[in-house]
Amino acid sequence: MQFENLLAKRTENMGASAIRETLKVISQPGMISLGGGMPAPESFPMEIINQLCSRVLEIYSSDSLQYGPSEGFAPLRETLTEYLAEKGVSATSDDIIITSGSQGALDTIGKILIYHGDKIAVEAPTYLGAISAFNPYEPKYISLVTDDNGLVPEALDEMLSETKVKFIYLIPTFQNPTGRTIPLERRRRIADIIIRHNALLVEDDPYNALRFRGTDIPPIKTMAPDNVVYISTFSKILSPGMRLGFCVAPKLIKDWMVLAKQGVDLHTNTFSQAVASEYLAGGYLKKHLPLIVDVYRRKHSAMLTALDKYFPDELKWSRPDGGMFIWAVGPSYLDTEALYWKAIKKNVAYIPGKYFYTEEKKGNNAMRLNFTMADDATLDRAVKILADVLREEMNHESVNSEWRDTAVPHRTGTD
Amino acid sequence: MQFENLLAKRTENMGASAIRETLKVISQPGMISLGGGMPAPESFPMEIINQLCSRVLEIYSSDSLQYGPSEGFAPLRETLTEYLAEKGVSATSDDIIITSGSQGALDTIGKILIYHGDKIAVEAPTYLGAISAFNPYEPKYISLVTDDNGLVPEALDEMLSETKVKFIYLIPTFQNPTGRTIPLERRRRIADIIIRHNALLVEDDPYNALRFRGTDIPPIKTMAPDNVVYISTFSKILSPGMRLGFCVAPKLIKDWMVLAKQGVDLHTNTFSQAVASEYLAGGYLKKHLPLIVDVYRRKHSAMLTALDKYFPDELKWSRPDGGMFIWAVGPSYLDTEALYWKAIKKNVAYIPGKYFYTEEKKGNNAMRLNFTMADDATLDRAVKILADVLREEMNHESVNSEWRDTAVPHRTGTD
Numbered sequence: 001m002q003f004e005n006l007l008a009k010r011t012e013n014m015g016a017s018a019i020r021e022t023l024k025v026i027s028q029p030g031m032i033s034l035g036g037g038m039p040a041p042e043s044f045p046m047e048i049i050n051q052l053c054s055r056v057l058e059i060y061s062s063d064s065l066q067y068g069p070s071e072g073f074a075p076l077r078e079t080l081t082e083y084l085a086e087k088g089v090s091a092t093s094d095d096i097i098i099t100s101g102s103q104g105a106l107d108t109i110g111k112i113l114i115y116h117g118d119k120i121a122v123e124a125p126t127y128l129g130a131i132s133a134f135n136p137y138e139p140k141y142i143s144l145v146t147d148d149n150g151l152v153p154e155a156l157d158e159m160l161s162e163t164k165v166k167f168i169y170l171i172p173t174f175q176n177p178t179g180r181t182i183p184l185e186r187r188r189r190i191a192d193i194i195i196r197h198n199a200l201l202v203e204d205d206p207y208n209a210l211r212f213r214g215t216d217i218p219p220i221k222t223m224a225p226d227n228v229v230y231i232s233t234f235s236k237i238l239s240p241g242m243r244l245g246f247c248v249a250p251k252l253i254k255d256w257m258v259l260a261k262q263g264v265d266l267h268t269n270t271f272s273q274a275v276a277s278e279y280l281a282g283g284y285l286k287k288h289l290p291l292i293v294d295v296y297r298r299k300h301s302a303m304l305t306a307l308d309k310y311f312p313d314e315l316k317w318s319r320p321d322g323g324m325f326i327w328a329v330g331p332s333y334l335d336t337e338a339l340y341w342k343a344i345k346k347n348v349a350y351i352p353g354k355y356f357y358t359e360e361k362k363g364n365n366a367m368r369l370n371f372t373m374a375d376d377a378t379l380d381r382a383v384k385i386l387a388d389v390l391r392e393e394m395n396h397e398s399v400n401s402e403w404r405d406t407a408v409p410h411r412t413g414t415d
Numbered sequence: 416m417q418f419e420n421l422l423a424k425r426t427e428n429m430g431a432s433a434i435r436e437t438l439k440v441i442s443q444p445g446m447i448s449l450g451g452g453m454p455a456p457e458s459f460p461m462e463i464i465n466q467l468c469s470r471v472l473e474i475y476s477s478d479s480l481q482y483g484p485s486e487g488f489a490p491l492r493e494t495l496t497e498y499l500a501e502k503g504v505s506a507t508s509d510d511i512i513i514t515s516g517s518q519g520a521l522d523t524i525g526k527i528l529i530y531h532g533d534k535i536a537v538e539a540p541t542y543l544g545a546i547s548a549f550n551p552y553e554p555k556y557i558s559l560v561t562d563d564n565g566l567v568p569e570a571l572d573e574m575l576s577e578t579k580v581k582f583i584y585l586i587p588t589f590q591n592p593t594g595r596t597i598p599l600e601r602r603r604r605i606a607d608i609i610i611r612h613n614a615l616l617v618e619d620d621p622y623n624a625l626r627f628r629g630t631d632i633p634p635i636k637t638m639a640p641d642n643v644v645y646i647s648t649f650s651k652i653l654s655p656g657m658r659l660g661f662c663v664a665p666k667l668i669k670d671w672m673v674l675a676k677q678g679v680d681l682h683t684n685t686f687s688q689a690v691a692s693e694y695l696a697g698g699y700l701k702k703h704l705p706l707i708v709d710v711y712r713r714k715h716s717a718m719l720t721a722l723d724k725y726f727p728d729e730l731k732w733s734r735p736d737g738g739m740f741i742w743a744v745g746p747s748y749l750d751t752e753a754l755y756w757k758a759i760k761k762n763v764a765y766i767p768g769k770y771f772y773t774e775e776k777k778g779n780n781a782m783r784l785n786f787t788m789a790d791d792a793t794l795d796r797a798v799k800i801l802a803d804v805l806r807e808e809m810n811h812e813s814v815n816s817e818w819r820d821t822a823v824p825h826r827t828g829t830d
Binding site for chain 2: 007015039050101112129227239241253267
């Protein structure tokens with residue numbers, strides 16, 4: 001039987017087969033992946049989780065295995081109010097919805113807010129998981145202007161004056177893919193702007209707790225609580241495999257998210273929610289988090305050292321104060337996708353920059369480098385290999401591009 | 416800030432607020448709920464799960480807590496091939512996708528196949544969770560003709576001759592809400608019909624393992640493998656709180672489901688998948704399942720005994736050989752939604768029949784009764800209370816309806 005003719009029109013928006021093909025090789029044996037976005041496995045609180053599984057069955061008994069409310073397991077929502085308060089986000093448990101990873105929040109938000117052709121504004125570059133959550137709902141993307149300090153407030157103001165968008169999607173802290181953080185003063189201006197324009201901001205904050213230097217900056221949610229849907233996750237502070245996200249949203253949005261979630265998965269995994277609840281309430285996170293941050297600080301330092309040592313001067317890269325990613329940008333003629341296949345042959349993978357853009361022909365000269373999966377020595381080796389591949393490619397390319405500059409007129413129409 | 420104007424058009428299709436309001440009272444303290452669809456908590460293998468949590472951390476270590484592939488945890492998909500083979504469903508692990516409950520499969524199928532105005536065919540009545548999964552994708556529903564043996568093949572044949580539908584959605588075994596099972600011979604005819612019409616069937620099979628009498632009937636998937644997406648779940652054989660569904664689909668459909676799932680939740684909870692995998696592979700399900708079935712057989716018998724003893728003769732009800740539900744139908748003047756609020760006052764809840772229909776003004780005289788949550792004595796008491804309320808209402812209603820029959824001409828235009 002043929003099924004092609006049964007596919008919904010929205011699947012035209014869901015292809016993304018290029019990146020799937022590209023990333024498939026990342027999991028090949030022997031590959032050093034700077035491409036993934038996985039937390040370091042040694043950062044998982046294995047022993048604590050083992051204890052908490054038994055404890056949860058003891059405390060909550062069969063309730064930890066039963067169907068639960070779509071908005072989430074009540075004790076977890078309750079204890080999250082304290083966790084959020086420490087970040088400056090004030091919320092009652094009624095304001096909180098637990099989702100299947102922060103991806104689950106992005107999907108539900110897309111479902112209730114985006115209809116075919118609706119405009120949403122995203123940073124350029126932005127998180128590709130958000131693009132894959134929103135795409136099936138067929139938005140038109142508006143790319144927001146960013147600099148080394150993230151979103152440029154004036155550009156946001158101008159965009160909102162001209163264009164009606166359903167929402168703005170931002171990762172203000174240790175952004176994926178750039179690692180950039182929007183400074184406090186700029187956050188205040190962004191908050192003022194969205195309040196003034198009556199605009200809705202979806203603030204995705206997965207890396208917040210992973211700061212290894214500098215001081216915490218409060219989420220934009222704290223500055224414009226009525227205009228912000230705040231999303232975070234247990235993926236980086238407990239376990240990504242448990243697929244636990246949480247979201248603080250204005251009442252109408254939260255109620256619709258709950259309704260949408262009923263259709264998507266009824267509710268988030270009860271047992272994992274109970275484990276996460278005990279992890280917070282029992283003070284385990286507070287004890288364990290410094291260990292996670294130490295692991296990341298060390299790896300981040302190892303990668304920056306290697307980049308400084310090996311990478312060609314023509315590339316610039318971010319030096320984030322936390323999170324999991326470094327964003328490296330080369331000269332405009334650099335084609336990081338072509339380079340990718342050469343790096344793969346030498347068993348080093350990363351993600352080509354273009355996949356983080358919603359517009360064509362952007363980010364071709366950039367790459368996202370993850371430093372959380374490999375050990376220090378492997379990071380050093382991988383960056384060295386990548387630097388060699390880059391140098392070879394760039395020598396070759398700069399010659400080629402000179403040649404092309406002169407040769408182009410003669411080649412018109414032949415390719 | 417006002418958000419109403421931000422809502423996507425599809426939310427018009429997602430209201431369902433009536434049933435939410437109706438069901439809210441079910442969880443009130445003191446309520447005897449015959450309304451839920453929850454497995455009996457005493458059927459959960461608590462001690463086995465406790466052991467398996469430790470075992471999974473030991474065997475799979477950090478892999479059990481890490482991000483995993485969107486199609487599902489490889490060892491679980493592998494061991495499911497054997498579980499499925501025992502049901503007659505032949506599948507390789509490549510044909511299987513693990514979803515966040517079977518709800519997750521229904522949502523993804525809706526997402527990739529249904530576009531605004533597309534037709535899908537469902538039994539009338541059908542599972543209301545399927546309606547809430549499909550509604551956001553804005554289908555038009557075609558109601559399939561059913562009798563006491565479920566879907567009527569001739570009616571399906573006729574419908575497919577006249578109408579192009581994206582798919583047919585069926586629960587052939589111990590259907591929710593009716594408890595009905597389509598007999599073997601009828602399944603063969605349905606298989607022939609969908610093959611002949613080149614139609615796609617979504618076969619939802621959550622209750623298959625919960626047979627307490629009679630012999631197993633193979634899924635329609637075994638008779639038309641290329642035309643059927645087969646969905647089942649761990650909710651009734653392990654734990655619903657773990658949100659683990661699984662799906663065997665033709666390659667193109669499965670590939671698109673995986674792609675859609677990436678946007679929805681990246682993947683299903685890894686830890687729970689690992690626990691389920693060990694539950695199957697270690698032979699625990701085989702040991703535990705008879706205990707679950709015994710619990711249900713006893714409760715089912717208690718409820719049928721009570722219905723036979725107390726319910727008015729004007730009602731007829733199904734006598735399923737498995738599953739979790741009994742469907743009771745009264746005389747056409749019976750209004751089970753009005754009755755609901757009277758039953759609630761006496762602390763007994765059920766689900767009014769109308770909520771299982773996609774058409775207006777159907778099922779008003781029916782109710783779904785669940786027998787898995789209460790103990791035998793409570794089931795007896797609840798059915799007795801419900802019978803009293805019914806009798807009172809029906810005496811009153813039959814008088815009223817006589818009065819209305821004569822009074823209607825005089826009241827035209829006044830209500």
